[in-house]
Amino acid sequence: MPETLKIRVLVRPKEGILDPQGEAVRGALPALGFEGVRTVHIGRLIEMEVESADEVDAMCRRLLSNPTIEEYEWEVVS
Amino acid sequence: MPETLKIRVLVRPKEGILDPQGEAVRGALPALGFEGVRTVHIGRLIEMEVESADEVDAMCRRLLSNPTIEEYEWEVVS
Amino acid sequence: MRIGVTVFPGSNCDRDALYAIERMGEEPVELWHAEADLKGVDAVIVPGGFSYGDYLRPGAIARFANVMGPLEDFGREGGPILGVCNGFQVLCEAHLLPGALLQNRHMRFVCDRVRVRVETANTPWTAGFEGGEGLTLPVAHNEGNYFAAGETLARLEDEGRVVFRYLDNPNGSVNDIAGVCNEGRNVVGIMPHPERVSDPALGSDEGLKILRSVMVGAGV
């Protein structure tokens, strides 16, 4: 079996796109006694084991994120 | 205004927990023309600006993750 | 008239759409996701449901299914396509329609009946209406909050491509948008479910008028 690479992809809402989950979490924090949190944004974490990293960027662009509303970054973790 | 720290939290299903999203994506990839992907796991990315990192761990435990089925890690990004 | 209904893994309003077409007296044709074949249909409905569980993002995976190739060609060549709910999400993901459907602003799934206005009769799926008519239609979705970036939105409005607008917005959609069409006006996406109100036995058949409109355009 070929060696595999561990890839980590982070997908987040583009700036200016509504992020109701992030809003809700930020709003809930003070009541829990957590002060001093300015912003919260919630996105997706995708971790994969792949045989080659060649297609990772295409996957991110075409499948794992929706460019209309999201941006992504990825890296090889190990 | 005090300086803020950028925090990144990654939340993923605990070991042994079914990850239906990851399974479904992995299962669909070959048909979409993406070969060579062995495993896919999907979790949450949370990015925050905070005034201090003191309480980040407590926040992860109490609000940002569900400790029954999820694990988390966090770091100061900048 | 032969009207196709795509069936993706996880579609769950496919049978309802097929049934509504049958009630119209037309011929329903099932279009299985794995087959790259539209079987010569005259129009296509991409039904609601949870294709691939809505995992990752609603419509994100379905958009790559084999049936989508010929469907995209059909759409580009002017064939009438109606995407309902998850079908709307699939068509946006496939770039047959502009914009995206975000999570409902209140972050809850919403199943309800809402008032909607038909904004234009100039699409194959609204040809049977006068513009401005009101309808009561069921909604059932978690990601129905329509979003399009500034210029795209402005163009949609300028070109009269907002096809349906909510009178009581259930999800936070920009400009109360409930449905839009493509530049060619033949591809329409709508969040509410016309097929759920196509039978007087369930209290209303207001939705049939949308499904029947496609026959007006086809000169049937």
Next chain:
Amino acid sequence: MGREPNYLELSLFSVMWSEHCGYKNSRPLLRRFPNEGSRVLQGPGENAGVVEVGDGWALAFKMESHNHPSAVEPYEGAATGVGGIIRDILAMGARPVALLDSLRFGPLDEERNRYLFREVVRGIGGYGNAVGVPTVGGEVEFSAAYSGNPLVNAMCVGLIRVEDLMRSRATGEGNAVVLLGSKTGRDGIHGATFASDELTEESESKRSNVQVGDPFAEKMLIECCLELLKRDLLVSLQDLGAAGITSSASEMAASGGVGIDIEVEKVPRRETGMEPWEVMISESQERMLAVVEPEKVDEALAVAERYGIGGTVVGRVAGHGDLRVIENSEVVGTVSADHLADAPIYEREVVRPAYLDEVQNFDPEEIPQPEDYNEVLLEMLSHPNLRSRRSIYNQYDHQVGTDTVVLPGADAAVMRIKGTKRGFAVTTDGRGRHCFLDPRGGGAATVAEAYRNLSCVGAEPVAVTDCLNFGSPEKPDGYYQLAECIEGMSEACEAFGTPVVSGNVSLFNETDRGPIYPTPTVGMVGVFEDVGRHATPGFKREGDMVVAIGAGTPVSLAGSEYLEIIHGRVLGRPPGPYLDAERETSDLVCRLIRDGIVDTAHDISGGGEVVAVAEMALAGGLGMEYVEGGFGRKVAGQGAGRADVALFGEEPGAFLVTVPWERWAGLQDALGGSVGYDQIGTVGGDSVKIPGYIDVTLSELREAYEQDLFGIPGEVVGGSEAVG
């Protein structure tokens, strides 16, 4: 078995003989339930009960609890509860067409209870909506008795042609045993039950045994199994529930009088290093076990592939009567299937608890009468136990399938059967407080309430499924409550002609705060010959006469919502049951609807007559004005005396219906007999008016009634729900 069992065999026994699978505390009591009737095609003992509707159609239905998993992880606990009950229906060969949820939580002023409530509702919606089965009804109540021990009971109804009924009976030596659906992981295997030296404390905290639902996999499993049945490829079908392959295989073997060999290494796994016993008892979700004739195996596996789900031959039907576990050709465990499926039984003495005398000792004279009846009505309507459930059921897709004729919010859901004029109605009901105050009476009242709810949509009630949620049967109070509730339910089922055809038991519902209220919940199904002839509670026409119909049974504050909400007391012994009179009244209302005389009906239930009127007014968007002296049912002299008793008191067996003037004569002809009735007022205007007592506008009523159940001001979110 003649020798010491090995570790694997012990673990099989241990799970199979747990209360959940073996019913060792409840089985003797359950025999009391009547379960025969002319429409019954399948009584208890199968995956679900089945009744005949007509025109060749039948309904399979069952209710099941997922209380404990939901207390630990509410979203997934509720979701997998829905998934599990759907597979029970599927195992009968039926297409699941309706879901209902019967829920209990502690009061919403506690954060943990709010969290459990919100997540359970999200979980039910998350699963049911995606799997494409409409959630058409249910019920919910809040009481301190359920704090920390929520009840999550899910019911599913499936539709099937009579000739297509499937049974979970393995037959035919040499037939293949096929595992369908998701891969097997360590889900639901509790390190605590099976001390295993491999698992260190650290690895325990890093991993989780909680089951996570995959509605997408379930949807594909449903379509796959229905296709297999349509193509006649199955000998037998069984869902995998508690105790996984062990329980399914041994039940299939025992009921077919055969044995089954499982080749454990063939079971597809999600995790590495699983031991045979782990594979055998894993509770991984979204799996089914099928028996297939050898020559049909290839076609069956091809169907599974078309639907993108796993399909693997994991064993054979054998001539011996054992469940044998084989790993790489070596037998690693053998137990007699009969033996496994036949857990030992405990019978206990039934002793009346002392608390009953205390709580039943109630003097209504101690209760002060209200000064402002408007305020009381508004306070009652805004209480979580009486408030509109819209904020719950609007999170459930209740229309997918386009068969829902009467949507949630009525007394029962009404469903049609496409291609026929027929239909069915379904409701779930439970009366925990009443069962606590009087277990036998409460058990009967639970069944009677369901019967009324079906009657007032116009359906003919036919059969019952139930879920017995109780505290510990090992304590005398708990055992008494269980035995007495069953007795009361049985008496009512006999009187009403509605046999119990399926059910489920959930015992040991206790926390350090004590046991829950004894809460048997009932799911009842009724049928229509003409589903077009149904009624709903909402007022429909200005000028309709509002008529109260009753059996002349007493109205009382004992155990009422009014007593608890307004006066903070849970006391008294609610009147009844009066089973014959209740049946007569209910049947009469049903007949009025079937004959087309009445299209608006509602039973008088929690909150009493005025709450019922307010609900009818709000549902229809029309007010009502009482005739002078009409308040408080005069029906057979009830409600005389105190106004609060008349207005807010509860009673078994009373209804409100409306008719236009032109049908008044028809109504009177039909009523006559021993059932009492009175015209109490007229539909119209935009307020509810009872001269001398109540005058509230619809918008005031709506403001109280339509508050969001989840929108508690200043609430705090916990866990992952805000993010997940």
